[in-house]
Amino acid sequence: MRLAALGARDFALEFDDVAVCARARAALGRCPHSEDPAWDPGALRSVAREGLARLERAAPADPRLAELLELWRPRAFRLAGREDELSKEEALRGRLELRLADIERRMRAAAAAGDDDEAERLHARYIELGTTYAGRVAASWRSTAR
Numbered sequence: 001m002r003l004a005a006l007g008a009r010d011f012a013l014e015f016d017d018v019a020v021c022a023r024a025r026a027a028l029g030r031c032p033h034s035e036d037p038a039w040d041p042g043a044l045r046s047v048a049r050e051g052l053a054r055l056e057r058a059a060p061a062d063p064r065l066a067e068l069l070e071l072w073r074p075r076a077f078r079l080a081g082r083e084d085e086l087s088k089e090e091a092l093r094g095r096l097e098l099r100l101a102d103i104e105r106r107m108r109a110a111a112a113a114g115d116d117d118e119a120e121r122l123h124a125r126y127i128e129l130g131t132t133y134a135g136r137v138a139a140s141w142r143s144t145a146r
Contacts, residue, residue, distance in 0.1 A: 001027075003051035008058030008065055023047055048079035071137070089140065096133040100126060 003011070005019040015021075027047050029038040055076070059066040069076070074094030077086050086094065107122040 001047060001051065003054045004047045008054050008062065011058075011062075011065060011068075044079060045081050048076060049081070052076045052080045052082075070140070089136070093133065093136050093140070096129065096136065100129055100133060103129065 001024050002013075002015055002017070002020050005023040006017060015024075027039055027043040029040045031037070055065060055069050059069045074086055074090045075097060077083060077090075078094050083091065083094075103122050103126045107119050107126060110116075110118040110122060
């Protein structure tokens with residue numbers, strides 16, 4: 001969102017800028033008032049493509065942005081509709097991210113419903129899968145640092 005709205009110059013992980021909020025608001029689905037608002041896939045894809053293009057142009061000249069691109073590559077490419085450009089490992093990391101997000105959502109729902117046993121079971125699964133994900137991210141960073 002931030003890259004699409006403001007570009008890469010003086011990039012900081014800050015999202016309270018009026019232009020960033022306006023881009024996010026435009027990419028939300030019909031009713032952003034629910035507890036967990038949904039994105040409009042078409043609108044989000046457009047923003048993701050624009051932000052990713054800006055990041056790719058800026059990354060070669062800025063090591064911080066190059067690291068950001070490497071870390072967010074699976075998610076950014078999926079959001080931008082460019083999944084076919086990911087390696088098998090990157091695609092797997094992206095699927096793990098989605099599974100972690102789903103488990104987190106289900107864990108919150110179980111806790112809200114008072115189902116402590118299910119929330120604890122999901123928490124254990126989250127830790128297990130999160131450890132796998134963290135190991136893959138670390139391995140990816142080690143391989144690109146060489």
